[in-house]
Amino acid sequence: MVYRLVCSLVYGMCIASGGFAAAQSADTVKEEPAVQTEDKNEAAASEPTQEANSEIEVKPAATVLETKESEEQIQARKKKINELIEQAEIQLYGEGVPVDLSKAAVLYGQAADLGSPKAMMRLSALYRKGTGVEQSQEKALELIQKAASLDYAPAQAALGISYLEGRGVEKDENLGYDWIRKAAENGHALSRVMTGERLLSQADNEQSKQTGQEYIDSILLNASPQELYTISYSFGHGLRLTKNPEKARYWAKAAADKGSVNGTYYLGELYWNAKEVPEALKCFEKAAEMGLTAAELQTGRIYLYGADGVPKNPAKAVYWMKKAAPIASNEDLLTLVGLELSGPRAVKNHEDAQKYLDMYIARAKPEELEENAEKYWNGIGVRKNFDIGGALALAAVQKGNKANVCSYAMKLATPNWLGGDPVTAYAILNDCVLQKDAPEDQVKAFEALEKRMSAEDLRKAQNLNGADAIEVIKTRRVYLTGK
Numbered sequence: 001m002v003y004r005l006v007c008s009l010v011y012g013m014c015i016a017s018g019g020f021a022a023a024q025s026a027d028t029v030k031e032e033p034a035v036q037t038e039d040k041n042e043a044a045a046s047e048p049t050q051e052a053n054s055e056i057e058v059k060p061a062a063t064v065l066e067t068k069e070s071e072e073q074i075q076a077r078k079k080k081i082n083e084l085i086e087q088a089e090i091q092l093y094g095e096g097v098p099v100d101l102s103k104a105a106v107l108y109g110q111a112a113d114l115g116s117p118k119a120m121m122r123l124s125a126l127y128r129k130g131t132g133v134e135q136s137q138e139k140a141l142e143l144i145q146k147a148a149s150l151d152y153a154p155a156q157a158a159l160g161i162s163y164l165e166g167r168g169v170e171k172d173e174n175l176g177y178d179w180i181r182k183a184a185e186n187g188h189a190l191s192r193v194m195t196g197e198r199l200l201s202q203a204d205n206e207q208s209k210q211t212g213q214e215y216i217d218s219i220l221l222n223a224s225p226q227e228l229y230t231i232s233y234s235f236g237h238g239l240r241l242t243k244n245p246e247k248a249r250y251w252a253k254a255a256a257d258k259g260s261v262n263g264t265y266y267l268g269e270l271y272w273n274a275k276e277v278p279e280a281l282k283c284f285e286k287a288a289e290m291g292l293t294a295a296e297l298q299t300g301r302i303y304l305y306g307a308d309g310v311p312k313n314p315a316k317a318v319y320w321m322k323k324a325a326p327i328a329s330n331e332d333l334l335t336l337v338g339l340e341l342s343g344p345r346a347v348k349n350h351e352d353a354q355k356y357l358d359m360y361i362a363r364a365k366p367e368e369l370e371e372n373a374e375k376y377w378n379g380i381g382v383r384k385n386f387d388i389g390g391a392l393a394l395a396a397v398q399k400g401n402k403a404n405v406c407s408y409a410m411k412l413a414t415p416n417w418l419g420g421d422p423v424t425a426y427a428i429l430n431d432c433v434l435q436k437d438a439p440e441d442q443v444k445a446f447e448a449l450e451k452r453m454s455a456e457d458l459r460k461a462q463n464l465n466g467a468d469a470i471e472v473i474k475t476r477r478v479y480l481t482g483k
Contacts, residue, residue: 077114084111085119092122101132112143117152120144124158128168141168148179153186160191161240184215189227192219194240225260228252232266245270256283261290268295277302278309288320297324297332304335314339318347325356333360334372334388341480342385354480357391361478366401369393377411386417387480395478397470405470406432406442413449419479422453423461424469431466 088107091100111119124143147155160179183191199212234241236248255263268283287295300320306312340353377389393408412425429446
């Protein structure tokens with residue numbers, strides 16, 4: 001299974017969930033958890049960006065009717081709520097339709113009116129961010145309070161944290177912990193740990209310490225893998241819990257032991273930060289085997305460059321970096337091209353090298369292409385390779401880097417490059433050397449080329465207009481060899 005990032009609208013933090021590939025930055029290899037204010041099936045999409053439609057008024061949740069409902073009415077209401085939330089999720093995620101946060105807000109509002117605390121929490125997040133609706137901290141808080149009053153543990157946790165941090169309300173630690181305690185009693189994992197840790201800190205009260213330990217022990221037994229990971233991350237980053245790397249590792253291991261891909265990856269990150277590289281690699285590779293793209297990339301990088309206690313392994317590096325190619329950095333892709341084109345025999349694959357070169361070129365800007373062309377052509381910090389350098393230089397020209405047309409022509413004039421083209425090179429350089437203050441190296445390259453060309457090729461080149469020659473190279477396929 002591959003994973004996508006799903007972010008909490010309440011806290012703006014991300015988890016990996018089954019579905020699409022994670023669209024994660026190649027420069028970072030961690031996935032932040034959503035603070036569990038809702039169960040794992042209730043995580044909302046990444047923070048919306050669509051502007052609010054000021055013409056749409058979403059009604060706040062109506063007071064749930066106290067009139068006794070029949071069992072049939074209760075089931076009908078639940079069914080309607082589920083349908084509305086499902087429709088809202090489609091609009092929120094943009095699954096098969098364009099993202100429409102205003103429609104999502106309307107649908108959540110209708111579900112909230114029917115008494116759904118989950119919908120109230122979703123709508124609260126939209127009001128807090130001002131996405132899909134006009135921003136209103138008052139309405140956001142009102143909805144959280146309403147959901148909390150319905151004994152909804154995620155809302156109780158959110159309200160408690162709001163009081164602890166003074167977010168939207170006057171800061172009140174006692175009231176905050178009261179709500180956290182209620183959420184804990186209703187089974188909210190992070191709240192149980194927060195409550196347990198607070199009770200354990202009361203050194204002069206053995207009963208409180210015992211109760212606190214019972215809270216924590218119950219979480220180890222009953223919490224989901226994702227909840228355990230969230231607790232670990234909270235300890236690791238000092239979110240809601242006092243920062244404690246040892247406790248972060250303890251909870252991450254518990255999450256990993258229960259099969260959490262995020263917990264496994266995060267445990268690797270904690271080992272890595274502690275300079276325990278072999279243990280870190282075990283965790284990263286295990287998470288990679290579970291389909292986490294960021295872990296595939298990190299594992300590939302470690303095998304590529306080696307580290308303390310871990311020798312280089314080009315075959316494993318290529319294997320994992322190819323899997324992570326969609327999120328790899330441009331540098332990673334270019335490294336992959338070099339390995340598959342000129343690395344050890346076990347990893348050579350010209351067809352794949354071309355594939356990842358094409359992927360890199362599609363991403364890179366002309367200036368970056370030209371810079372890397374010079375590096376590979378001249379062997380600056382990398383193994384010299386005319387095929388890669390020439391291909392990148394051509395791609396830079398094709399992407400509009402007109403200033404380097406003459407530089408590319410000089411490469412085409414290189415006698416010992418299979419991708420060279422003396423006729424086209426001469427036609428372009430013939431114009432380049434006419435320019436005022438033409439660089440001396442261009443003049444020398446032009447003169448040297450003329451001396452070694454056959455009479456037939458020289459006649460073709462002198463009768464080929466330089467501008468026409470440039471147009472020809474703009475349409476050429478960027479190959480790694482002269483095809």
